Amino acid sequence: MPDWVPAGLPAAPGVYQFEADGGTALYVGKSVNLRRRVRGYFYGSGPRSERTAEMLALARRVEWRATGSDLEARLDEARRIVATRPVYNRALRNRARGWYLEIDWRDPFPRLRVVRAPRGGGARRFGPYRGRKAPERIARLLEHAFRLRSCGGRVIPDPAASPCLAHGVGLCTAPCIGAVGLSAYRTQVEAAARWLADPRYAIDLRASLATARDEASGGLAFERAGELQRRIDRLDALEEERATLERPWVERSWMIALPHARPGRSVLIAMVRGRVLPAREVDWEEDDAEVIADICYAARVAELRAPSVLEPSELVPSLIVSGWLMDGAPGGIVLDLDRFSDAEVVSRLAEAPPMRE
Numbered sequence: 001m002p003d004w005v006p007a008g009l010p011a012a013p014g015v016y017q018f019e020a021d022g023g024t025a026l027y028v029g030k031s032v033n034l035r036r037r038v039r040g041y042f043y044g045s046g047p048r049s050e051r052t053a054e055m056l057a058l059a060r061r062v063e064w065r066a067t068g069s070d071l072e073a074r075l076d077e078a079r080r081i082v083a084t085r086p087v088y089n090r091a092l093r094n095r096a097r098g099w100y101l102e103i104d105w106r107d108p109f110p111r112l113r114v115v116r117a118p119r120g121g122g123a124r125r126f127g128p129y130r131g132r133k134a135p136e137r138i139a140r141l142l143e144h145a146f147r148l149r150s151c152g153g154r155v156i157p158d159p160a161a162s163p164c165l166a167h168g169v170g171l172c173t174a175p176c177i178g179a180v181g182l183s184a185y186r187t188q189v190e191a192a193a194r195w196l197a198d199p200r201y202a203i204d205l206r207a208s209l210a211t212a213r214d215e216a217s218g219g220l221a222f223e224r225a226g227e228l229q230r231r232i233d234r235l236d237a238l239e240e241e242r243a244t245l246e247r248p249w250v251e252r253s254w255m256i257a258l259p260h261a262r263p264g265r266s267v268l269i270a271m272v273r274g275r276v277l278p279a280r281e282v283d284w285e286e287d288d289a290e291v292i293a294d295i296c297y298a299a300r301v302a303e304l305r306a307p308s309v310l311e312p313s314e315l316v317p318s319l320i321v322s323g324w325l326m327d328g329a330p331g332g333i334v335l336d337l338d339r340f341s342d343a344e345v346v347s348r349l350a351e352a353p354p355m356r357e
């Protein structure tokens with residue numbers, strides 16, 4: 001055990017940072033047991049990978065901070081990694097990104113793509129989503145419901161070309177052969193984008209298709225009525241999948257209270273429409289109503305300014321907190337800021353604050 005490993009590491013959650021001479025951050029990690037984790041680097045047969053051995057050979061210091069909860073440790077770890085970019089943290093940087101559905105309007109005949117790093121410029125993004133599967137499933141269903149192309153590459157309409165099977169079974173209006181014009185095709189894509197952005201649009205669209213189907217049926221245009229019914233069925237299938245895309249952590253605002261590393265204190269974190277605001281600490285022995293009211297006020301202001309899509313740099317803390325919420329918020333208290341007034345938040349937290357023993 002090198003003499004620069006601190007002897008006083010607690011057996012508690014926290015963040016540690018291996019540093020080289022001069023304080024350059026080499027690796028940032030977190031653990032629910034700081035003492036065991038950091039000392040584990042030097043026990044037994046030693047570091048498990050060449051990369052870790054290389055990092056330890058360069059390390060001359062361990063900086064650490066105890067936290068009262070695993071969530072706070074994970075947020076601090078992510079913040080440090082983004083701020084210092086340690087060379088040995090490559091894996092976490094890659095893992096902590098989300099997925100987006102993207103429509104690139106610079107393409108004359110745009111299609112839906114599921115991407116990691118959204119492009120700037122004329123691309124419209126929806127997300128972020130935690131996994132890739134749900135947005136991919138929705139993209140396929142949207143293509144079918146709005147008869148968009150699923151083929152890759154650029155489309156140059158050529159009436160002499162042969163469309164693929166999707167056109168034959170009514171799932172694509174076939175811009176590839178000019179069966180649909182540029183403006184009509186872009187209207188289809190706009191409708192798909194509206195479906196993603198506005199759940200009420202799906203209700204109106206379904207109602208208008210149902211009316212058109214009934215009129216067609218009443219006018220004995222059964223083929224047309226059948227085609228409209230198939231579109232309604234596809235919209236229904238799509239609607240059933242909407243729940244998999246819903247991101248309650250991004251659609252709503254939350255006040256999160258966690259135990260602090262020091263007994264008798266708590267850490268308060270607001271997450272507003274997916275954006276994690278800076279943490280504040282409260283000491284319940286004093287009157288902290290003002291601090292909590294301040295955090296609520298900051299959250300309300302942030303809500304007014306919240307953009308519809310989070311920036312990639314905001315994703316890491318957002319995904320960490322959302323994962324924690326979806327796991328049932330272990331060890332903390334969560335209040336929905338859309339449901340409770342500021343005064344109720346203050347009184348509920350003051351009545352039963354989460355604290356370490």
Ligand code: SF4
Nearest residue numbers: 150151163164172176
């Ligand atoms: S019909 Fe044409 S545009 Fe549509 S998916 Fe097939 S190849 Fe692409």
